[in-house]
Amino acid sequence: METLVNVNESIESTKKITVNLIDCDVHPFMSSLDELAPYLDEAYQKQLNIGKFKNDRLKNQNNGGFTFPLGRYGNPGHVLRTDAIPPSGETPGSDPQFLTKDLFDRYDTTYGILNIGHGTMGAYHNVNLAAEYTRASNDWLYDKWVKSDHRFKMTMEVIPLDPQLSVKEIERIGRKPGIAGINLRVVNIPFGKRHFWPIYEIAEEYGLPIIVHPDAENTAEYSPNQAIGPASTYIEWHSTLPIIAMRQIPSLIFEGVFEKFPKLKFAFIEYGFAWIAHLMWRLDKNWKGLRQEVPWLKIPPSEYIRRNIRLGTQPIEEPFKPNHLLELIQMIKAEEMLLFCSDYPHWDGDNLQRVFLRFPEELKRKIFYENALDTFRF
Template identity: 40%
Template sequence: MFLIKEITARRSLIVSEVLGLIDTDIHNEVRNQEQILPYLAEVWHRQWLQAGTSIGMPFYSPVGVLRRDAVPEDGGTPGSDPSMIIKEHMDLYGFDYGILNWGRAIEMSIHPDPDYANVVVSAHNDLLADVWLKTDPRFRGSIVINHSDPEATAKEINRMAGHPGFVQVIMCSAARLPFGQRYYHPIYEAAERNGLPVAIHPGTEGRGISGAPTPSGYPTRYMEWHNILPTNYMTHVNSLVCEGVFEKFPKLKFVGIEGGISWLPHLMWRMDKNYKAMRASAPWLKRLPSEYIKEHFYFTTQPIEEPGNKQYLEQIIEMSGMEDNIMYSSDYPHWDFDNPKVVMASFSKRIRSKIMAENAMNLYKLKKEPLEAFE
């Protein structure tokens, strides 16, 4: 059983200048294909064993995607062993909480078969509740969904929201339609009614049924693709605000994971400027677009931008007025994992505790100390 005294001692050596430490993006995976079978109806077993998520990555990464030192001792996918994540990540850095976000399962939103996608995400949610959330009281989970079937997704959110270990809904950021369009409203209604933020996560742009990852088509290489991912986040933020989603769902919160933060002032300024001249095209909006962003959006640090002068990054956060909306994330066990000590050094003491813990505590309604693991 996890001991609060032990974790407090570790934190005093590593993160003594913050009031807590929360990782909002830990990627867990299934150990092997067979692990999912008890949670799938038998009619789907052959397809799952032979095809899995079936959405391949078209770009070659010379550094890989997953850290080699995160492979379990007895083999398996990095991030698939709860005890290893606890020892090599949660305990090592002294995290109070870690939000678990399935890695490959978010691909199901862009799978061509919505029925298969629905049962696969449901199976992952059941496995998370049945195994992972019972392992350590610091773990919290995200309900993975198939955003290509909003009605089924609303039912899945309702089904899993009663479990106290789930603190948000998560879906991939690749899509056939921008997220502000009314097609997605059943998802937002269910999330708002259950008091759950909706998170989006990149990595599937240009795959499955989502279409090209940029308005001009496909990049040539992985680095080009990785560099440009924030443009998709800008698309969704712009759409959600301009389409009036937050007027219809005033309590809804959105979380942009792994999309960066330095583009925020540019988008906010541009949206505000255009709104002043063209507000007749969006008569449902009652405030400046930037005000909706400040109230309804959160963003995570990883992959944190690294300007030559580290003060520039904090200045950008100040420009956007988002210091209460930025949360630390490690992206463990991916190749561009961000060490919390390195991230903390990027910010002054003035906002360090907010980013490393307080903002996440407020959004996810977390207690100061974890209780017992969920049974």
């Protein structure tokens, strides 16, 4: 049995924060895919090998039957925390009541944005099956979690390989109270391409930001490589995740997405943020010399980034001198870009009482609350 890691302090030793808090990355998990059975027709239950079809003899043979797209890389310990296991002994993050006590009550959380943590089929080759799985996952998340506590808000999943189906899914549930954003998984099509523009159009109309979160990067047939090819180990893959965001942001800017959809916001969650300084400086420098290629841009790339891009704080970078992180934020005027993320219940979550100690109160208020309030639809 794998050993889970314990990275958190006890509830008793954790002080409560002094400002309102919106946690922009909380992961709900299923105990098993069987939780989706009530939301799927029998034909799709059978394809997914769940519900009453779980013990289908043919599905348990290596005969080309369905296999859920799992990640290529395994954490040598475990990606989930031992202190987040609910009293039932189920998967960490699978019990709404325990999560609210263990996380929300501990930090006086105002809202928690739920980003599905059990894996998606965003890069899966069978788009029809992926669409049904996505629809069922959205309904499961809404019924089990959002309805259980007013502090739960959710990002809805869409189907990146089929924008038309994505639009239909947004039209189906995108205006429901409690849905705060759209979770668009990364596939091997850059986000600036017109392929995605129907999704952006309705997202802007509905006032929903696009959330980008690691998941599909290392699963299934339409996953993108991390710039030069697949990593060999979990540590290599995990450490180079920011490359994905660094590739997507120039695509969004130079393809003119933020000129076409000026009110649309993109939040890159769980990629860190210190790399954004290099990217802003490099894009501005190149734009000065090559702007004839992109005459539709009206302002420097860094200004689009400040206006339309948001970044989750986790996993926060740790420079040799802690003050340097604050200086970096101030240098690039990123105070309005950062969103607090706990990444609960993952192993590399950040303790907000420790990592923000040197930040001034005004900046903490923006990171903990105001920036999220301005980004998500509440």
